[in-house]
Amino acid sequence: MFANGIKVAGAFAIAATVGLGTSASAQVSGDIAIDGSSTVFPISEAMAEEFMAENPDARVTVGVSGTGGGFRKFCAGETDISNASRPVKQEELDACAENGIEPIELLVGTDALTVVVDQDNDWLTAITSDELNKIWAPEAEGTVTRWNQVNADWPNQPIRLFGPGTDSGTFDFFTDEINGEEGASRADYTASEDDNILVLGVSRDPNALGYFGLAYFLENDDELRALPVDGVEPTPENAKSGDYSLARPLYIYVNPASLDEPQVRAFVEYYLETARDTDIITEVGYVPLEENAYDDDLEIIGAM
Structure with a gap:
């Protein structure tokens, strides 16, 4: 589905994850570039480390230039994935559109600022x-x-x-x-x-x-x-319940063209499966989404 020029996946629904392992996949190689939010950084860094442990020939770099700085790089085509602690702004969508990029928005968790x-x-x-x-x-x-x-x-x-x-x-x-x-x-x-x-x-x-x-x-x-x-x-429980006024959603944005690269597609799928099937988001200090939200995200990625 589409909203304001963004391909949107998932929903802002929050609950505990189940502590299961992620599905195995064939190893891939190549580079994956991520930048953006320092808040989302611990999640993406943890995902990158786990992914590279299973795919030694893949190299995932995760930078921290802030959500706005990350979108500038992403919309210029310099990165495959942008970490964001707020939704993309219209002026950022316009900058992306100038370079033929229509971001895929994926909610990955919730923070209690x-x-x-x-x-x-x-x-x-x-x-x-x-x-x-x-x-x-x-x-x-x-x-x-x-x-x-x-x-x-x-x-x-x-x-x-x-x-x-x-x-x-x-x-x-x-x-x-x-x-x-x-x-x-x-x-x-x-x-x-x-x-x-x-x-x-x-x-x-x-x-x-x-x-x-x-x-x-x-x-x-x-x-x-x-x-x-x-x-x-400011606890995960109060962010999950909505009682804490400074709770907020966390996102990653994916360049659709990057999904043509096998290592990027594999990483995004791994990211969502790991978020769904393990406690990794809880372990780094945030609140995971409901399991079916990650399933919806995976269906959208799989259809592209």
Whole structure:
């Protein structure tokens, strides 16, 4: 089926996976290029490692340039697959169309975008959407600089902020949800498309706050503490139920022409089968879709 010029597969439905193995297939060789979202990176990296273990002559490279940066490469025909933590934008579809690319959209899981502080922060235990807006709104730039300006019960200490850059789908989603407009944000913060840099920055400063995908928090929960938002913890269970307001879908986009390459087709099928039949998405810190959603995706890929 088609929507807004995208070949769409799957549905935003979420549930636990069954812990079964993926189906075996003949070995393939050749290159597969992936880039885009740092949030989706842990999933695609894990899939790439497993695929290359079974196909030693295949080489899967997974880059991290943010969702927007990934789409620029993808629409220029430089990559086969683009990781995305938001849907493709119309201007990106237009850029793809100029090069004859009609992206296949595949939902692969769900994230609970996580707001974090350093473990040594012993006073900030929860936060509201309104407080996040006071901190991150464009008008807060240069004016809201101390914690007690946000909440009088918080200390008179400097606010130090870490977040994704403007090429990030995480930035787009967070600003839309918290500030009411995609891309609307103060700019006086440490920005990076590399979530590991954000983890490092927050973990070194008890007055810091940052946000990124749940997987990066779970990998660093010995150094960071996740904040409940509006009283709800950022857990896979709460993302699955829809109770957590910063839950969001995760995607990969595939260039249909790349499916003519046997190694790319094999990898995409392997990706979906592994997501369906194993706990790999749960293990990297995200929520898998229902099993039949992956089956629907596989049918669409198989028909192309």
